[in-house]
Amino acid sequence: MFSINRYSILAIIGGCLLALMIQVNSILAANTSSLNASWFAHAIGALTAWCLILAINSKPVTLNEKKEKPPIYFYLGGIPGALTVILASIAVNSDIGLSGTLALGLIGQLLFSMVCEVFGLFRLEQKQFRVNDLLPILLISAGSLLLIYTRY
Amino acid sequence: MVLTIFIALLNGVFIALSRILNGQLSVYKGAFKASYVNHIVGFSFLTLMLLIFATPLQFTFDSSIVIYSGGMIGALYVAINNMVMTKLGSTRAIILVISGQMLFSLFLDGLSLYSDDFLIKIIGVALIVAGVVIKEVFKVSTVKKS
Numbered sequence: 001m002f003s004i005n006r007y008s009i010l011a012i013i014g015g016c017l018l019a020l021m022i023q024v025n026s027i028l029a030a031n032t033s034s035l036n037a038s039w040f041a042h043a044i045g046a047l048t049a050w051c052l053i054l055a056i057n058s059k060p061v062t063l064n065e066k067k068e069k070p071p072i073y074f075y076l077g078g079i080p081g082a083l084t085v086i087l088a089s090i091a092v093n094s095d096i097g098l099s100g101t102l103a104l105g106l107i108g109q110l111l112f113s114m115v116c117e118v119f120g121l122f123r124l125e126q127k128q129f130r131v132n133d134l135l136p137i138l139l140i141s142a143g144s145l146l147l148i149y150t151r152y
Numbered sequence: 153m154v155l156t157i158f159i160a161l162l163n164g165v166f167i168a169l170s171r172i173l174n175g176q177l178s179v180y181k182g183a184f185k186a187s188y189v190n191h192i193v194g195f196s197f198l199t200l201m202l203l204i205f206a207t208p209l210q211f212t213f214d215s216s217i218v219i220y221s222g223g224m225i226g227a228l229y230v231a232i233n234n235m236v237m238t239k240l241g242s243t244r245a246i247i248l249v250i251s252g253q254m255l256f257s258l259f260l261d262g263l264s265l266y267s268d269d270f271l272i273k274i275i276g277v278a279l280i281v282a283g284v285v286i287k288e289v290f291k292v293s294t295v296k297k298s
Contacts, residue, residue: 007239008248008288014232015252017225022253023260025222032210037222039198039209044223045230046191052184052227070180077173077186078193080166086201087163094156101160106250108164113172113242122172124242136287140247143279144254150269150276151261 038085042078071123099152103145110137168246174230175237175245183234190230191223247287251280 021041029037091101114137120126170190178186202209212219236245255277267273 004288005240007236008244010232011236011240011245011248012252012284014229014236015249015254016256017229017232018249019253019257019260021222021225021229023257024219024225028212028219028222031212031219033207035198035201035205035207036210039195039202040220041223041226042191042195042198044220045227046188046195046223048224048227049184049188049191049231052231053188056184068180070177074173074177074180075189076193077170077177078190078195079170079197080173081170081190082194082197082201084163084166084170085198087159087166091156091160091163094159095153096156096160100157101163104157104160105164105167108161109168109246109250110164110243112165112168113246116168116172117241117243122176124172124176127241127243136283137243137247139279139283139286140251143276143281143283144250146272146276146279147254147258150272151257 034085034089038082042082097152099148102148102152106141106144106148110141168242171233171237171246172242175234175242178234179238183231186234187227187230191227244287248284251284254280 025037025041028040031037088101088105091104092098096104114129116122116124117127118129174186174190177189181189233245233249236248239245240248258273258277
C-alpha cells in the first residue's frame with residue numbers, strides 16, 4: 001500500500017548529490033571564477049563518466065536502449081547546461097542576488113518541464129496535468145522558497 | 153530588474169532543457185554514456201567561452217584538492233538524473249531532485265536549533281516532505297494521454 005517507487009528514492013539521492021556538487025563547485029568558483037570552476041568540473045566530470053562507462057561495461061548490463069539513431073539535438077544538452085554557468089553568474093551578481101536566482105531558477109525549471117510534458121515536446125511522453133498534480137508541486141516549491149530565503 | 157528576472161528564469165529553463173535532452177539521449181545510449189556526452193559537449197562549449205572571453209585558466213590549491221571533486225559528483229549525478237528522468241517523467245524527476253537538494257543542503261549547513269529562522273526552516277522542510285508524501289505515497293499522479 002505504502003510502496004514508494006525505487007526511482008523516486010534514486011531521484012532524491014540525486015538531489016543530495018547535486019547539493020553536494022554545488023557546495024564543492026562554489027568553493028572552487030569563489031577561489032577562481034564561475035567559468036573557470038565549471039570548466040574544471042566538466043573536464044573532471046567527463047573523465048569520471050568515461051571511467052564509469054568502462055566500469056559498467058565490464059559487467060553485462062542489459063539496458064533496454066533503443067537501437068535507432070537519436071536526433072542530433074539530443075546530444076546538445078551539455079550546451080544549455082554550460083550556459084547556465086554564465087546566466088547564473090550574471091543573475092547572482094545583479095539586484096536579485098543568490099536567493100532570487102535560485103528561486104526563479106526553480107520556478108523556470110518546473111514551468112518549462114510542465115510545458116514540455118503537456119505538449120510532448122522533445123519526444124517526452126505527453127501528460128495531462130490535473131489540478132491535483134499542482135498540490136505537491138506547490139507545496140515543494142513553497143517549502144524550497146522558504147529554505148532558499150532563510151539560507152541566503 | 154525585469155531583465156535580471158528574465159535571465160534568472162531562463163537559467164532555470166536551461167537547467168531543465170539540459171536535463172530533458174540528456175535524459176532523452178540516455179534512452180538511446182544509456183545513462184552513463186549520455187552523462188559522458190553531456191560533459192564533453194559542455195566542456196567543449198566552455199573551452200570556447202574561455203577563448204572568447206580570453207580568460208586564462210586559474211589553478212588554486214589554497215583550500216585543498218577536494219574542491220576539484222565537484223566534477224566527479226556531477227558525472228554520477230547526471231547519470232542518476234538520466235535514469236530517473238526516463239522512468240518518472242521530467243516534472244516528477246525535477247521536483248524529487250529539488251526536494252533532495254533542498255533537504256540535503258540544509259543538512260550540509262548544519263541545522264542549528266538556535267538559529268533565528270529555525271521555525272521557518274522547519275515549516276519549509278515540512279512543506280517539502282508533505283509534497284513528496286502526497287505525490288509519491290498517495291500516488292496523486294498525472295494521467296497519461298492515450
